[in-house]
Amino acid sequence: MTLPALTSADVLQPNWHIAPRVRALVTTRNGGVSLPPYGAWRDGAERPGGLNLGRRAGDDPVHVEENRARLRALAGIAEPAWLSQVHGAHVVNADDVLDNARAGGAPVQADASVTDRPGTVSIVMIADCMPVLLCDAAGRAVGAAHAGWRGLAAGVVENTARRVAALAGVAPSALHAYLGPCIGPAAFEVGDDVRSAFVDAADVARRDAVARAFAPRAQATGKYLADLPALARERLAQLGVTQVTGGDQCTFTQRERYYSYRRDRVTGRMAALIWLAH
Numbered sequence: 134m135t136l137p138a139l140t141s142a143d144v145l146q147p148n149w150h151i152a153p154r155v156r157a158l159v160t161t162r163n164g165g166v167s168l169p170p171y172g173a174w175r176d177g178a179e180r181p182g183g184l185n186l187g188r189r190a191g192d193d194p195v196h197v198e199e200n201r202a203r204l205r206a207l208a209g210i211a212e213p214a215w216l217s218q219v220h221g222a223h224v225v226n227a228d229d230v231l232d233n234a235r236a237g238g239a240p241v242q243a244d245a246s247v248t249d250r251p252g253t254v255s256i257v258m259i260a261d262c263m264p265v266l267l268c269d270a271a272g273r274a275v276g277a278a279h280a281g282w283r284g285l286a287a288g289v290v291e292n293t294a295r296r297v298a299a300l301a302g303v304a305p306s307a308l309h310a311y312l313g314p315c316i317g318p319a320a321f322e323v324g325d326d327v328r329s330a331f332v333d334a335a336d337v338a339r340r341d342a343v344a345r346a347f348a349p350r351a352q353a354t355g356k357y358l359a360d361l362p363a364l365a366r367e368r369l370a371q372l373g374v375t376q377v378t379g380g381d382q383c384t385f386t387q388r389e390r391y392y393s394y395r396r397d398r399v400t401g402r403m404a405a406l407i408w409l410a411h
Contacts, residue, residue, distance in 0.1 A: 134181060135183045136166050137164065138163035138203070139204065139206070139207045141204040142214040143160070143161055143163045143164030144158045144164075144207070145158065145161070145164065145313070145382070146159075147378060148227075148378050148379075149309050149311060151269075151271075151309055152265075152271050152272030153272075153410075154410045154411055155268045155409060156168055156208070157266050157268075157405075157407040157408075158276075159259075159313045159314060159403065159405040160186065160403045160404050160405075161180075161184065161390050161391055162174060162183050162184060162185075162391055162401060162403065163182065163390070163392065164182070164184045164203065165182060165183050165184030165196070165199070165200035165203060166182065166183075166199045166203075167179070167185040167192050167193070167197070167200060167401060168181050168196070169183070170399045170400060171190065171196070171400065171401040173269035174388060174389040174390070180400075183392075183401055184200050184203070184401070184403070185392070185401025186200055186204065186258060186354055186403065186404045187260075187401060187402030187403050188400070190401055190402055191399060192261065197319040197357060208254075210408060211252065212231070213406055213408075214228075214234075214246050214248075214253065214254060214255060214256060215234075215244045216230065216242070216243050216244065216245075216256070217241060218242075218279050218329045219243075219244060220241075220284050221277075221283070221284055221289070222243070222244065223224070223243040223244060223292075224242040224243060224244075224245040224246065224276070224278070224289070224292045224293050225245070225247075226247060226307040227247060227248040227255045228248055228253050228395060229241075230259065231253065235397065237282075238368070244279040244284050245277060245278035245289055245292065247275065247293060247296045247297050248275060248276070248408070249271060249273060249274040249275075249300040249407070249409070250323075251303070251409040251411045252293060252404050252409070252411055253405065253408060254407070254408040255276055255407050255408065256404050256406040256407075257406075258305050258406065259313065259314070259315065259402065259403050260384065260392045260393060260394040260400060260401070260403065261315060261384050261385065261395050261396075262280060262316075263280045263281070263312060263313060263314040263361045263365060264278070264279060264315075264405030265280050265290050265310060265311070265312055265313070265365060266302075266311040266313065266407045267294055267309070268297065268309055269297070269308055269309070270309060271301070271308070274298075274301035274406060275297065275409060276296060276297040276407070276411075277405055277407050278290055278292075280315075280361070282327055282361065282363060283395075285331075285365060285368065285409055286327075286331055286334065288368075289409070290368045291372060294308055294369065294372055295372075302313075304373070305373060306372060306373025308374050309376045309377075309378075310374055310377045312362045312365055312366075312378070312379035313382070314382035314383070314384050314387075315362065315382075315383070316318050316383060316384050317322060317360075317361075317384075318359065318360035318363075318388065319358065320358075320383060320385035321361060321395075322350070322357070323347070323356065323357055323358075325355055325359075327351065328344075328347045328359070331343050331347075331364060335367070336371065337378070339370070343364065345363075346359060346360040346364045346367065349361055362379075370407035384396075391403065
């Protein structure tokens with residue numbers, strides 16, 4: 134079976150006004166070779182052609198490597214700095230990740246990477262957690278963070294923003310941020326422990342705004358619907374970052390476009406990547 138090639142229609146690109154040397158994209162579930170339950174969604178059903186990029190999702194390794202090759206070909210990049218993500222707040226240099234991989238080292242455990250070297254690609258994988266891409270307007274440095282609720286509460290976005298700003302030689306407030314697809318506020322049910330992790334940690338002046346990112350369920354279940362993009366915007370606002378786009382795509386409800394772990398459990402992984410052109 135010959136499956137359609139990966140094209141620009143199968144990926145998202147941030148709508149931000151920055152130097153053209155900053156390149157970024159987020160993949161969807163479409164444009165690859167994986168079979169269900171890692172497939173694409175066409176004509177109202179799941180079919181062969183999924184772009185699963187996760188090696189640990191249970192997919193055929195041959196399909197995963199072909200999908201990764203398709204991504205590299207579309208973006209015109211070398212191998213990205215793949216991480217072993219652990220839902221934490223640790224940020225690493227993407228160039229160090231690549232050096233480690235070339236030396237045959239164990240996968241680097243981290244949830245974000247940064248770089249100021251042209252051609253080095255920072256990348257994170259997602260399937261409901263939110264990817265946050267960061268850069269300065271002149272394109273001196275970039276970073277990618279994997280921000281599920283645990284990482285977001287632990288400060289992964291702030292840590293990444295500070296590292297990007299330091300590499301670029303600017304204040305964090307000068308950065309631009311893009312919030313990629315994630316489980317949306319109509320679908321992300323959490324308990325009071327998650328709400329407390331954010332509300333209790335918020336500055337007094339912003340505590341009400343953080344609390345508004347949690348909508349109580351209609352019935353008295355002790356559950357809330359959490360708004361990850363709103364929480365990320367609050368975290369960025371505390372650094373003075375106001376140039377924020379994205380945050381309007383829901384992986385859970387947009388089945389035809391995105392993988393979702395919470396919806397399907399056995400499913401693929403998408404990726405968000407950012408780099409500086411040579």
